Amino acid sequence: MLAAHFPALQVVLPLLMAPVCVLLRGARLAWLAALAVSWVAFAIAGLLLAEVLIGGPLSYAVGGWAPPWGIEIRLDAVNAFVALIVAAIGAIVMLYAPKSVEREIGNDRAYLFYTAYLLCLAGLLGVTITGDAFNLFVFLEISSLSSYILISLGRDRRALYAAYQYLILGTIGATLYLIGVGLLYQATGTLNLADLAQRLPALEDVRGVRVAFAFLTVGLSLKLALFPLHLWLPNAYTYAPSVVTAFLAATATKVAVYALLRFLFTVFGAEFSFTVLPMGPPLAVLAVLAMFTASIVAIFQENVKRMLAYSSIAQIGYMVLGISLVTVEGLTASILHVFNHALMKGALFLAMGCVFYRISSVHIDDFAGLAKRMPWTAAAFVGGGLSLIGVPLTAGFISKWYLVLAALERNMWPVAALIVISSLLAVIYVWRVVEQAYFRPPPADRDVREEAPLSLLIPTWILVAANVYFGVDAGLTTSAAGQAAQTLLGSAP
Amino acid sequence: MTHHLVLRVIAKLLIPFIMLFGLYVQFHGDYGPGGGFQAGVIFASAFILYALVFGVDVARRVAPDWAVRTGIALGGLIFGGTGLVAILKGGNYLDYSALSGDPVAGQHLGILVIELGVGITVASVMMAIFFGFAGRGR
Numbered sequence: 001m002l003a004a005h006f007p008a009l010q011v012v013l014p015l016l017m018a019p020v021c022v023l024l025r026g027a028r029l030a031w032l033a034a035l036a037v038s039w040v041a042f043a044i045a046g047l048l049l050a051e052v053l054i055g056g057p058l059s060y061a062v063g064g065w066a067p068p069w070g071i072e073i074r075l076d077a078v079n080a081f082v083a084l085i086v087a088a089i090g091a092i093v094m095l096y097a098p099k100s101v102e103r104e105i106g107n108d109r110a111y112l113f114y115t116a117y118l119l120c121l122a123g124l125l126g127v128t129i130t131g132d133a134f135n136l137f138v139f140l141e142i143s144s145l146s147s148y149i150l151i152s153l154g155r156d157r158r159a160l161y162a163a164y165q166y167l168i169l170g171t172i173g174a175t176l177y178l179i180g181v182g183l184l185y186q187a188t189g190t191l192n193l194a195d196l197a198q199r200l201p202a203l204e205d206v207r208g209v210r211v212a213f214a215f216l217t218v219g220l221s222l223k224l225a226l227f228p229l230h231l232w233l234p235n236a237y238t239y240a241p242s243v244v245t246a247f248l249a250a251t252a253t254k255v256a257v258y259a260l261l262r263f264l265f266t267v268f269g270a271e272f273s274f275t276v277l278p279m280g281p282p283l284a285v286l287a288v289l290a291m292f293t294a295s296i297v298a299i300f301q302e303n304v305k306r307m308l309a310y311s312s313i314a315q316i317g318y319m320v321l322g323i324s325l326v327t328v329e330g331l332t333a334s335i336l337h338v339f340n341h342a343l344m345k346g347a348l349f350l351a352m353g354c355v356f357y358r359i360s361s362v363h364i365d366d367f368a369g370l371a372k373r374m375p376w377t378a379a380a381f382v383g384g385g386l387s388l389i390g391v392p393l394t395a396g397f398i399s400k401w402y403l404v405l406a407a408l409e410r411n412m413w414p415v416a417a418l419i420v421i422s423s424l425l426a427v428i429y430v431w432r433v434v435e436q437a438y439f440r441p442p443p444a445d446r447d448v449r450e451e452a453p454l455s456l457l458i459p460t461w462i463l464v465a466a467n468v469y470f471g472v473d474a475g476l477t478t479s480a481a482g483q484a485a486q487t488l489l490g491s492a493p
Numbered sequence: 494m495t496h497h498l499v500l501r502v503i504a505k506l507l508i509p510f511i512m513l514f515g516l517y518v519q520f521h522g523d524y525g526p527g528g529g530f531q532a533g534v535i536f537a538s539a540f541i542l543y544a545l546v547f548g549v550d551v552a553r554r555v556a557p558d559w560a561v562r563t564g565i566a567l568g569g570l571i572f573g574g575t576g577l578v579a580i581l582k583g584g585n586y587l588d589y590s591a592l593s594g595d596p597v598a599g600q601h602l603g604i605l606v607i608e609l610g611v612g613i614t615v616a617s618v619m620m621a622i623f624f625g626f627a628g629r630g631r
Contacts, residue, residue, distance in 0.1 A: 008576075008586035016573040019566035064588030 003047070007060040007073040007129060010044045010083065011139075013037050015122035018115045027110035031098050034114040038087070038094040041125065045087035049080040053483060059131070067131065068192035074131030078484040081335065082258040083128045085342050089250040090121045092346065096459035097243050100353050104241040105153050113153055117247065119146035124255045133181045133191045133267075136259065137174065140223070143255070144170045147248055151240040162235035169222060169232040176219030183212035196267050204276055213277060216263050224256035226320055227290030230313045237309035242353030245305060249312055250346040254338045257319050261334070264323065265488040274326045283324035288418055290317030295425035299432070304362045305352050307429055308345065311388065314422065315341045321415070322403055329406035331485035332478065337399035339477055340387070340470065344396055347384035347463035351377055354452035354460060367433055369442025374451050376461070378437045383464035385430035387471065390423050394471035398478070497546070504546040511539040519612045523601065529608040533615025541623050549627045561617050561624070568614025572607045579603070 002009075017037040021030040052058055052075050060073040067074075075083075094117075101110050123143025130136050148170070152163035185191055187208045188199045203209050218229075225233040233253075237245050264273040274280050291314050298310035315337070322334030352362050354377040359366050371378040387394035390401075400423060407416040441447075451457070470477050519532035544552030576587040584591025589603025 002580075005580050005586060008580070012573060012576060012586060016570060016577070019569040019573075022562060022566040060585065062586055064585045064590060 005060075006044050006048055007058060007075055008062060010041060010048065010087075010129060011073075011122050011126045013044075014041055014118045014125065015142075018118040018122065021111050021115040021118060025111050027102070027107040028098070030111040030114040031094075031101075034097075034118055035094045037118065038091045038121065041121065042084075042087040042091040045080070045084040045125075048075055049084045049480070052077055052080040053480065068190050068195035071135050072131035072192055072194075073129050074194065075129055076484075077480065077487045078261065078335070079128045079258060081480050081484050082254065082338065083125055085254060085339050086121070086124050086128060086251045089247060089342055089346050090117075092459050092462055093243055093247045093250075093350075095462075096246070096350055096353065096456055099453055099455050100243050100357060101241070103357055104155055104243070109153065113150070113241075113243075116146045116149040116153075117244075119143075120150060120247070120252075124251050127255050128258060131193050133184065133193055133196065135191075136193075137178050137181060140174055140177065140259070143252065144174060144223075147244075147252060150244040150248070151236050153244065154239045154241050156239045158235070159239035162232075162239045166232040166236045169229075173219045173222030173229075176215045176222070178219075180212040180215030180219060183208045183215065187212070193262065193267055197269065200268060200272065204272060210277065213268060213273070217260070217279070220256055220260040220263065224253045224260060224320075225313055225316055227286055227293060227313060227317065230290070230294070230316075233313060234306055234309040237312065237349075238303055238306040242305075242349065242356050245309075246346050246349035246353060249309070249349050250342040253312065253316055254342055257316070257323075257334075257338055261323065261331075261488060265331075265490075270326055270489060280324045280326055283320055284415070287317040287319075287321035287324060288415070288422075290314055290320070291418065291422040292425070295422055295429070298429045299425065301429075302364050304355075304364055304367065304433055305349070307364075307433075308348055308352070311426065311429065312341075312345060314426075315345070315388075317422075318400070318403060318419070321419070322406060325406050325410055325412075326489075327406055327410065328482070328485045328489055329402065329409055331488055332481045333399055333402035333406050335481040335484050336402055336474075336477060339481065340395035340399045340467075343463055343466050343470065344384050344387040344394075347380060347460060347467060348388065350456070350460040350463060351380040351384060354380070354456045357452050357456060358450050364433065364436055367436040368440035369447070370437035372442055373446065373449060375449075376457050377452050380457070380460045380464050381437070382434060383467060385434065387467040389426045389430055392471075393468065395467045395474075395477075397471055398474045402478070500546055504542055508539045508543060511542065512536060515539065515612075515616075519608065520605070522608050523604050529611025529613075530615050532608075533612040533617075534619055536612065537616040537619035537623070540620050544623065544627065549624065553624060556620055556624075558624075561621050564613050564617030565621065568610040568612070568617065571610030571613065575603060575606050575610070 014037050017033050021033055024030050024033060057074060057076040061067060062071040062073060101113055105113050120143050123139045123146060126139030127136055127143060130139060148163045148167045151166060152160050184196060187203055187206050188196055190196055190199060200209060222229045237249055294310045294313035298307045301307035301310060319334045319337050322330045356362055358374060387396035390396040400419060404416045404419050515532045515536035518527035518535055522528035540552060540556055579588045579591045580586055582591040589600045590596035591599060592602050593599035
């Protein structure tokens, strides 16, 4: 009986546990509550994905009001997969949280962190599984507002400025999205995504629909930090607490990528988005620019967290490049990269948290001799870094391989070459850190072994191991991503 | 503050009526204009008036920090909990019809309870914002 309500409980449990955390107050109790709910949400997401892959899309009418009038929760191969990514990262980050939060946020404010984290998790899961355009906006705001709080919890005072910057740009993005939804509502009289998809083909030439398309695309691009709308991202990732950076980097932009996919392919349809309005070339150009400019900027960063933040912007370029190819292969590569990038950036930022826990700095000069002082942490960074570059036998290789194949299939040789060249740029920035960590002697006064505690190392290494596992045995992820891509292009039931 | 006699007497006279009006807007919300959002603001304005006239410290003794924080969390829990009760009674999430044997009575009850949750949270948040700003710089 309860299984029928899983689509609702997926969002409701984290959402309701947030106020409970406020009432609990104690750092430890709040953590236990957040941990339990994160793992329950992870289990529910796994069960739902299995159900969707076998039995086809699921629909849930919130409040008993039948769609398209009421709010519908609709799960298909695409969003069930994204929800699983979000819930999985949340579950692992919560294992990691208590020590790192104690050090970087302080136990007196820890319950506020867990509350904001649970709201953010609920918002991200909500954006992913809802089937209603306005409801998507509401959840987008829940996740955004809570992530501004999470970022501002950073110890550095610049975290406040970073959160404020993100608040302004994020609000602009959400406003543009809302204007787009309003225009669509005006043209069609419906907010249900599936219903919109049915009505829009007849309204292709209506100016309001085209304007709505522009607003939605730009608004969501701001949220997913597509070059050149990425300005909020580097500061936010750099100054947020380590746990927050790992969680947001692995989930927030991914969910926005999903929302863009949903609107481009399901709501407007590939025909409208890429033939009537040729969105392919501009997206491809921006994606390639993101891959190169962000990677080159990353090479010159002194703060390693900031370097990884710029690398995230480059990686978002790969995802958008896959979208712009408009083939099943390209979309498969995109969705795979959403998953794999969550794993690699999660692992790398968690490793940064381990470094910060011991050294209280993520400046590249302070990484000297890290391999001697924190061998496991340094090795985890290398593992994540290899995956980021796309070395064979890591998850990063699988998605880049699919992306190159997809480009070749469209006879876009130069694009395939650009993908490989930009991966070489990743070698440079990862190497800078590895060189410091492995080939520089530690400072004389800190030449001792001071590994991070196990409660930080184990979650980090779970993600590193996942990078290797999904690089060796990619059957599970590629089939799920492939089915998602076919669903988006309408070639599957 | 001791010499504003007229102000203090009038404020004391008005505060019960403001609160009563807040409750009226709250519980009349399903028949006429009103509901939790408006009622919460009106209710909180009674506390804010008290703080303006008698001082923030006195007002914080009436509405201490923990009470305001509990109110914020409690309202959300009442709203969301109503949805969970609907699931336990065999309906979908937030399906008020399942709350009672008679669907119309169920919808009635549901909207009343969730609006109460909204009212509590809005009133507490308004107070928290006011105390947050009023408490700055000391």
